[in-house]
Amino acid sequence: MKFYIATDHAGYALKDFVKEYLASKGHEAVDLGPDSDTRVDYPDFAQKCAHAVVADTGSFGILICGTGIGISIAANKITGIRAALCHDAYTAAMSRAHNNANILAFGERVVGKGVIESMIEAFCETTFEGGRHAGRVNKIEGCVYSQ
Numbered sequence: 001m002k003f004y005i006a007t008d009h010a011g012y013a014l015k016d017f018v019k020e021y022l023a024s025k026g027h028e029a030v031d032l033g034p035d036s037d038t039r040v041d042y043p044d045f046a047q048k049c050a051h052a053v054v055a056d057t058g059s060f061g062i063l064i065c066g067t068g069i070g071i072s073i074a075a076n077k078i079t080g081i082r083a084a085l086c087h088d089a090y091t092a093a094m095s096r097a098h099n100n101a102n103i104l105a106f107g108e109r110v111v112g113k114g115v116i117e118s119m120i121e122a123f124c125e126t127t128f129e130g131g132r133h134a135g136r137v138n139k140i141e142g143c144v145y146s147q
């Protein structure tokens with residue numbers, strides 16, 4: 001599988017770890033930055049990754065910030081992106097099986113390296129179930145929610 005990876009400063013320390021883990025499992029990892037832990041704004045890197053995933057059919061993304069919250073919210077503003085903020089292998093697997101997630105997001109301040117490996121493995125090994133879930137996922141793209 002091909003992954004585009006981006007973080008903010010609070011996720012930067014995990015970027016090389018994730019790239020090495022992906023490579024060890026035979027996956028391709030494209031690093032979209034940042035290049036240091038200098039403070040940056042997570043929406044900028046969320047959008048970079050989201051646009052790359054949308055433009056490259058069949059690719060996936062991994063986004064990391066302090067909590068995973070801001071960077072996943074920002075990515076989900078891009079049409080065609082389904083970024084899932086995950087905390088364990090179960091949520092990572094379900095994000096693929098039921099939500100057809102194309103970006104896995106998590107927080108460097110929230111999960112440890114063992115959990116990260118298990119989330120990535122679950123995300124990679126689980127396929128979208130389609131069926132009743134497909135209709136729901138399609139509604140996400142077309143829906144304008146009223147308050």
Ligand code: RB5
Pocket residue numbers: 008010011042065066067068069070071
């Ligand atoms: C940065 O301090 C932090 O706010 C950011 O990484 C993220 O957790 C936001 O959701």
